[in-house]
Amino acid sequence: PEFNEGALTVSVVTVPGTSLEESDAIGRRVEQILLADAGVENTDRRQGRAELDEHAQGVNAAEIDVTLKEGVDKERLFEDLRQEFSAIPGTSVTIGQPIGHRIDHMLSGTRANIAVKIFGPDLYELRQVGARVRDAMQTVPGVADLQLEQQMDVPQLQIRADRGAMARYGMTVGQLADAIDVAFNGEVVSQVLEEGRSYDLVVRFPPEFRANAEAISGGMFDTPTGQKVQLSQLATITVARGPNTISRENVQRKIVVQANVAGRDLGSTVADIQRVVAERVTLPAGYHVVYGGQFESQSDATRVLGALSLLSIAAIFLILYAEFRSTRTAALVMANLPLALIGGVAAVLLTGGVVSIASLVGFVTLFGIATRNGILLVAHYRQLLAEGAPFREAVVRGSLERLSPILMTALTAGLALIPLAVGGGEPGNELQTPMAIVILGGLLSATALNMLVLPALYWLFGEWRVLPRDQRSGAHAAIVATVV
Known part of the structure; x- marks a missing residue:
């Protein structure tokens, strides 16, 4: 999710070769637009960078650090500023945030969320292909601060x-x-x-x-x-x-089309950009396009979390089997996982329908919560059956006796998550809020459905007779000895 840092980093780039005086005048105009907004407290501008700087820039480029007032509506501010900046001729203005700005630069070498890199041998052909890619990207909803790398003679x-x-x-x-x-x-x-x-x-x-x-x-x-x-x-x-400049990556010449995302999630925007570019832009022989930026690292993290989720489910099943010595019982406890996912998915849909890395972490956390509720019920059923209680009495009595502990733990966890779930607009809660929303939704559904679905499933598919623990251990040892 996007950070809420309470500050902005505005990148202003005009035509290469522009004099220092003219570039300074453009920078002052951008600062005047910023300071005219009620949500801006102060600004600080750097015009160009030294030649020996790690990220050297000509005087035609400026970076403006903007401090925002508390409680400012960022979406409204960004929309107003972009509308004002569009009236400055021959100038590309990119709006970002200090930490996000550096993350983008570290991931793709650009100062925006999305970097479309076109590689090829001829600089002039690259400029033409880059212009066609930029024109295609303009038609995608949610694309903002669209900019083709400033290359000219x-x-x-x-x-x-x-x-x-x-x-x-x-x-x-x-x-x-x-x-x-x-x-x-x-x-x-x-x-x-x-x-x-x-x-x-x-x-x-x-x-x-x-x-x-x-x-x-x-x-x-x-x-x-x-x-x-x-x-x-x-x-x-x-x-x-x-x-004026020749950009290379892995020894290949390139030109970059960069953009930010406004009003949409990053993943769907990139998917639309890839589709539109593939449909409308024909690449000459020897040229190819590479998509980079935050979505690339997001895709990698999603794949890693997906693999870890499968591993966690397998580990939970093995632990349950080692505890109950029954595949059927372990599967019944695992039936709680879909019950938790129902609430988690519903919570995501109700809050915008965007699945971020933090949301995926919340889903993984739900696996443990849902399994805990199932263990509390099934373990008590089996204890009552081992003590000689009839099957129907064990299920009904076990459900009633475990109702209070399950509700108390769910209520405690839910009350602790509410401040995180409702504090998404505050700086520092960008990662905690999506995770808390998923866990809270899954906790509600898992707790409610667990007390209805799991007793019914155990009544239909559960083991009617359970040996005491000491007899189960002895029987298991005898089976192992026989096999050996």
Whole structure:
């Protein structure tokens, strides 16, 4: 389930190559829209990230941390903000939350719930396929903050080494590349202490030699022969256009279409996206689509919980058989599991019909609760039968004598779960509330039906005669000895 963190992380991305001044103006406009909402307390913006940052970004990208006031209606806030942000031209705005934002980035490398990754060899073909995938996803209900990765051609200065000319001066391509890097990017050669602070001393060409293509072409470089020559004598310098970024994953080029989900559950939204993309987008040869994000980890967790549920049912059956030494009796106790599932499923349907990981954990917990109720009844039936009570009296009397203990334990557990079940809107209860709702619903149905269904089943299929425990142990030992 989605977290309720009491804060937002708003990602603002405009066209690559946008100046710092224009990007800052767009960021201020987004902040003004945020602060104009009554549910927002304050904002804090970061414009771009340093080149050596782990997640480097250009000045065309900004991240805004938003603190919300208590009791704000998030669904209403998100809807209003998205409507306001849609009026900002050439800008993609993604709304998330701090923890969820980092989880999304860890799972898929994007800042959204869903990441549709298109892989292929040609960047320009990738952009066209990505645009078609984005257009197809726009038709899916529940898709919000839809964004195609910002890739476009930007002006570039391309320096291509002239190997023949370089050979005349005894220079290699590697030496020229290192010289160009030092001349225009700079190299730290020492540190300077000033007023108690340490500053790097960087050596590089002065600004007038880095101002334009003509100045760069005229830059003088040392060669191994001792001569100083202009860069234009060692390489061909041209002004062209090229991609602003090239994204790769597992050595393959990719482009990403990302989106969040609003007003729907994640699983059904992803299923509709996969269906629509398969129907409307024809992929060229050598291109393929991979779906990533939260739903991927949710699917993995669902499979693990499903396997653990089967293992828990098998373990419960083995424990019951070891206790009662009867397959029939163990099966009668296990009949309580469907009774608990009825209430759990009904509770999920009444609260929105979304089965999350927390709900699945609640269903697994119900297995133990339902089995406990069955053990209380069946064990008492068998005790009365072992004491010599008639079968009908054992079932009726055993049910009446175990009614109070079963109701008391169910009532205690139910009262403890009610605060968790009704506190879903509070931060920190996102996982506890769906689990409590499932357990509470299953507890009600299992307790009510257990007192009606299990006595009837035992009357029809139960063992009419039960040996005392010491005689059962002796008989079991004799059987084992005979088999051996």
